[in-house]
Amino acid sequence: EAEVAQSPRYKITEKSQAVAFWCDPISGHATLYWYRQILGQGPELLVQFQDESVVDDSQLPKDRFSAERLKGVDSTLKIQPAELGDSAMYLCASSLQGANSPLHFGNGTRLTVT
């Protein structure tokens, strides 16, 4: 069964450094999501793409976070500079278009900022 690929699986970085995460959605999935999940809590949406366009980035801290999906396939989420409070699991998900299409999640990237 096709899966959403994410890398790296784990990342440790120092405060004020830059960090980037990569996501490759399931082939044919036009919608891609980046979620942040703080330990012990539910995921919160950071940004949603429809093809290469951002359709929701209302919760993305734009002063330090950026996301792109240049060719409408894979996506990169960047943080610069990282802060201690950014330590969390970053989940990528993809889906076909339509509210009845379930989200398929990757394994996530666990970020620790020291």
Add this chain to the structure above:
Amino acid sequence: AQTVTQSQPEMSVQEAETVTLSCTYDTSESDYYLFWYKQPPSRQMILVIRQEAYKQQNATENRFSVNFQKAAKSFSLKISDSQLGDAAMYFCAYRRVSGGTSYGKLTFGQGTILTVHP
């Protein structure tokens, strides 16, 4: 804005027994989807079951079933014949059907940790 509340931070069940996880939500929409996702430790989030709000019949997937009470905005998950592999964090999630640009996103509850005792 829609909110999803899971009031049980932790639940436990004996193997082969039945357990029910609670979820309530708040919305002004009349049509939407509700989901239960399972997240095992250090593993990816996977879909357990989904319910369309316009359907009165409760969804069922093998040992998993829901009790959807639209008027009460309640969406509980029942796990029958619990197995050790059911141990995980369970998340209830809401999704709008249409309107606006953020219809596709899932809004999650805080999660319930389920422990299964042998």
